[in-house]
Amino acid sequence: MASLNACDFYGLDEFLTQEQSLARKTAKDFIAKHVSPRIKESFEAGYFLEDLPEIMGGLGLLGANLSGYGCAGMDSLSYGLIMKELERCDSGLRSFASVQTSLCMYAIHEFGSEEQKEKYLPKMAQGKIIGCFGLTEPDVGSNPEAMGTNAKKQGSHFILNGSKTWITNAPISQLAIVWAKTHEGIRGFLVEKGTPGFSIARIKNKLSLRASETGTLFFQSCKIPEENLLPKTLGLKSALSCLNQARFGISFGVLGAAEECLQEALTYTQSRVMFEKPLASFQLVQEKLVHMSTEITKANLLAFRLAQLKESKKVKPAQICMAKQNNTKIALDCARLARDLLGANGVSNDYNSMRHMCNLESVFTYEGTDHIHKLVIGQEITGFSAFF
Ligand SMILES: Cc1cc2nc3c(=O)[nH]c(=O)nc-3n(C[C@H](O)[C@H](O)[C@H](O)COP(=O)(O)OP(=O)(O)OC[C@H]3O[C@@H](n4cnc5c(N)ncnc54)[C@H](O)[C@@H]3O)c2cc1C
Numbered sequence: 001m002a003s004l005n006a007c008d009f010y011g012l013d014e015f016l017t018q019e020q021s022l023a024r025k026t027a028k029d030f031i032a033k034h035v036s037p038r039i040k041e042s043f044e045a046g047y048f049l050e051d052l053p054e055i056m057g058g059l060g061l062l063g064a065n066l067s068g069y070g071c072a073g074m075d076s077l078s079y080g081l082i083m084k085e086l087e088r089c090d091s092g093l094r095s096f097a098s099v100q101t102s103l104c105m106y107a108i109h110e111f112g113s114e115e116q117k118e119k120y121l122p123k124m125a126q127g128k129i130i131g132c133f134g135l136t137e138p139d140v141g142s143n144p145e146a147m148g149t150n151a152k153k154q155g156s157h158f159i160l161n162g163s164k165t166w167i168t169n170a171p172i173s174q175l176a177i178v179w180a181k182t183h184e185g186i187r188g189f190l191v192e193k194g195t196p197g198f199s200i201a202r203i204k205n206k207l208s209l210r211a212s213e214t215g216t217l218f219f220q221s222c223k224i225p226e227e228n229l230l231p232k233t234l235g236l237k238s239a240l241s242c243l244n245q246a247r248f249g250i251s252f253g254v255l256g257a258a259e260e261c262l263q264e265a266l267t268y269t270q271s272r273v274m275f276e277k278p279l280a281s282f283q284l285v286q287e288k289l290v291h292m293s294t295e296i297t298k299a300n301l302l303a304f305r306l307a308q309l310k311e312s313k314k315v316k317p318a319q320i321c322m323a324k325q326n327n328t329k330i331a332l333d334c335a336r337l338a339r340d341l342l343g344a345n346g347v348s349n350d351y352n353s354m355r356h357m358c359n360l361e362s363v364f365t366y367e368g369t370d371h372i373h374k375l376v377i378g379q380e381i382t383g384f385s386a387f388f
Contacts, residue, residue, distance in 0.1 A: 006266060006289070007259040009297040012304055016077075023078035026059055027085035039090050040349050042211040046204075048096065048172060049211070057127030061086075062097065063105040069121035071105070077307040080252030088256030091359035092212030098253070099168045100124065102245035104131030107177045107188055110241065111232040116190065120175065132173040134164030134217050135239055142372050143387075144179070145236055149219065151180040151189060158182070158229065160189065160197070160222040166366070170215030171202040177230070178217065179239050188230040188238060197222030208362040244320050247367050248310060251303050251323035254331035254363055255296060257356040261331075261338035262292045264353055268342050279341070288337045295330040302326060318380035325373035332360040 005011075016024070034055055042049050056062050060072035065079035074082075079101075087094035105124050108116055123129040140147050149162025160180055170176070176191045176198075191198055203214040232238070266289060269279035279285050306323045309315035335357035339346040347354055364370055379385045 006262055006293040007296055008300065009293060010301065012300055015304070016081075020075070020078045020081060023064070023074055024081040024085060027061060027082040030056065030059055030061065031085055031089045035089050035093060039093075039211060040355070043090065043092070043355050044210070044349055046206070046210045048092065048213045050172060052093070053096070053100070053127030053130055055127070056097065057125055060125075062127055063101050063109075063121065063125045065101070066105055066109050066121075066125075069109070069117055070125040071109075071121065072125075075307075076248070076310040077304070080249060080303060080307050083249040083253035084256035084259075086256070087253035088260045090211050091253070091257055091356070091363055092209045094249070094253040094256075095168050095209060095212045095363075098246045098249050099133055100127075100131055102249055103133035103242045104175070104177050106245045107133070107230060107233075107238075107242045108190070111188060111230040111238055112190075113227075113231050115227070116230070120190070124175075129175055130169055130173045131175045131177060132167050132169040132215075132217075133242065134167050134170075134176055134178045135243075136166050137163060138165050138216075142369060144239065145186075147179065147181060147186070149178070149180040151182045151187065151224065153183060156226045158189065158224045158226065160191070160219040160224050162219050164217040166203070167215050167217055168209075168366075169213055170200050170217055171213040173200075176217055177242075178219070179236075185235045186233075186239065188233040189224050190228040190230065191217075191219075191222065191224060192228075195222055195224070206362075208358045210358075240317070243367055244317055247320045247324040248306065248315075250363060250367055251306060251320070251327045254328045254360065255299055255303060257360060258292070258296050258299070258327075258331035258334040261335045261353045261356055262289070262296060264351060265289060265292070265338035265341040268345075268351075272343075285341060288341060292334045292337055296334065299323075299327045299330050316380075318377050321368065321373040321376040324367065325370055325377070328360065328363050329370060332357065332364055335360055 063071035064074045067073040083094055086097055108120055135144050137147055151158040151160045174193045178189045178191050179186055197220045199218045201216045269285050272279050302323050335353055338353035339357050342351055375386050
């Protein structure tokens, strides 16, 4: 009898439709051909592979779950499976795709005017315009309501002042979605690269997500035409709804990294002999491998159900928080355990587990920290807010 698959112990694969399997295969083949051979060097040298966006665009992998405007219009599960294949390779690549699709393209698709959608979305789907999403500020992270960036109406323009930091894709982007306080509350703005008063600085020396570009955005009396306001944004909830889209993708993405770590630890411990026996035959080693397989199986079931809820438009933000929080935590735990089981080799970039571990530290913090998601779930089940 064939052994059960350690990464799909309960056989979720058999529920996939042909379209969903094809979406996953497209992402898998893209990774094998264009990314895997170069990812370790890209991580070590600390740069993003800038030829990838247009290749991904050509394959329908950007804005994949959006409809119209040159987007592939896939369902939620297909989108999740794509994110999983990207992150199985590297969280930096999945971060690029999440920001492009779920934060930037979704923001325009959901809150933009028809002109804005036609101007930006087809080129973003092709990877010809790269977007970034500016919410976090140097002094404002988990509590974005307290943001200092502001936009004052002046005739047919807004004057934008402030800064945003830790912004994924910023150094390689042509378009920034920027959230700022106005006389009507928090609104979203489209700020094009080259707008006078707008500058971008690259963040160097990251020890995590090294294959992804991150930067700081500065706005000094930056004049934004009125037509660059995202007209349907109203309040922080508009920004948070974009985050919900991205967090959904992360819930799947991190499981790609976790599965890669389990697979690497399994292969390694089955072949490495110590005390005259394969490492995988020792009880303490098996306990770790079983823990990883069990947590990955549970997390995949969570993600699968989340996709059903999203597809039927019944999903609540706290349900997305639970999947993002749990799946990121177990992925980070799996990466740490796999790193351990690889012994000294585990700290080398010749293997994948430590790169995934370093990357997942960022994923643990961004798109809502582990604590913040727990507070959202806590509020949902108790009725009490513990934020302040
Ligand atoms: C690589 C990377 C890429 C990123 N990309 C983007 C991007 O594209 N766009 C963007 O806008 N932002 C981005 N971020 C920023 C990210 O979203 C923030 O770092 C995150 O929201 C946390 O904010 P902070 O770093 O200011 O931490 P803080 O809010 O200062 O939190 C520090 C610690 O305190 C805890 N804490 C805070 N408040 C509470 C509380 N009430 N109760 C209990 N604990 C609490 C946190 O959980 C955390 O452990 C990125 C970050 C990284 C590392």
